[in-house]
Amino acid sequence: GDSVTQMEGPVTLSEEAFLTINCTYTATGYPSLFWYVQYPGEGLQLLLKATKADDKGSNKGFEATYRKETTSFHLEKGSVQVSDSAVYFCALSDRGGSEKLVFGKGTKLTVNP
Amino acid sequence: EAQVTQNPRYLITVTGKKLTVTCSQNMNHEYMSWYRQDPGLGLRQIYYSMNVEVTDKGDVPEGYKVSRKEKRNFPLILESPSPNQTSLYFCASSLTGGPDTQYFGPGTRLTVL
Numbered sequence: 254g255d256s257v258t259q260m261e262g263p264v265t266l267s268e269e270a271f272l273t274i275n276c277t278y279t280a281t282g283y284p285s286l287f288w289y290v291q292y293p294g295e296g297l298q299l300l301l302k303a304t305k306a307d308d309k310g311s312n313k314g315f316e317a318t319y320r321k322e323t324t325s326f327h328l329e330k331g332s333v334q335v336s337d338s339a340v341y342f343c344a345l346s347d348r349g350g351s352e353k354l355v356f357g358k359g360t361k362l363t364v365n366p
Numbered sequence: 367e368a369q370v371t372q373n374p375r376y377l378i379t380v381t382g383k384k385l386t387v388t389c390s391q392n393m394n395h396e397y398m399s400w401y402r403q404d405p406g407l408g409l410r411q412i413y414y415s416m417n418v419e420v421t422d423k424g425d426v427p428e429g430y431k432v433s434r435k436e437k438r439n440f441p442l443i444l445e446s447p448s449p450n451q452t453s454l455y456f457c458a459s460s461l462t463g464g465p466d467t468q469y470f471g472p473g474t475r476l477t478v479l
Contacts, residue, residue, distance in 0.1 A: 285464070285465035289470075295472060295473075296370075296456055296470040296471055296472045296473050297409075297456065297458075297470040298470070299467050299468070299469075302465070302467065304465050342408060342409070346463075346464050346465050352397060352414070352416070352462070352463025352464040353399060353411040353414055353424060353425075353463070354399075354401075354409070354411070354458075354468060356408040356409040356410075357408055358406060358407060358408040359408050
């Protein structure tokens with residue numbers, strides 16, 4: 254079945270550092286890809302998405318490009334802030350009937366001042 | 367304000383005592399879904415509903431029931447909770463599922479003793 258693999262955490266960075274969180278996927282067909290963010294004590298919020306190959310999703314300084322050739326959707330940000338500390342989930346949409354999101358295990362990011 | 371609400375937010379109960387976690391959305395979404403989040407496992411889908419009176423199993427449905435009698439509500443029922451159902455539960459909704467953005471509730475932290 255479909256699956257998402259994202260880099261193990263936790264990731265600890267200093268403020269203004271460059272962030273990359275790797276995400277690769279396995280899917281039949283052409284899924285849509287998502288990054289969700291979960292701040293402490295809160296539910297998940299959509300951070301960005303891409304629905305077809307070579308699309309770039311972006312929001313709040315974060316970017317990710319849908320790479321079909323490498324089945325990847327890596328999350329990047331040029332300069333992280335303390336407020337970016339959260340857990341980040343890569344996900345794909347399963348178009349096989351349940352239309353569910355298939356999630357990676359999550360990567361916890363801590364940004365220190 | 368567009369939102370997904372869940373109640374209760376926190377619940378501690380004992381093995382075998384039936385409970386219901388409610389979920390309601392005010393966006394007229396057709397698709398609703400329940401996930402559970404466990405450390406190291408990410409989020410896994412329990413049940414989903416494509417519309418009123420249309421529900422189906424997700425990846426981990428054992429021990430759970432759902433119903434969809436109204437479009438806005440999608441309660442999760444644990445007829446006889448067990449300790450392995452201790453988890454963080456999220457309800458989500460979207461217009462049609464799939465690539466549509468899913469909106470998540472704030473979560474319900476359930477502990478079964």
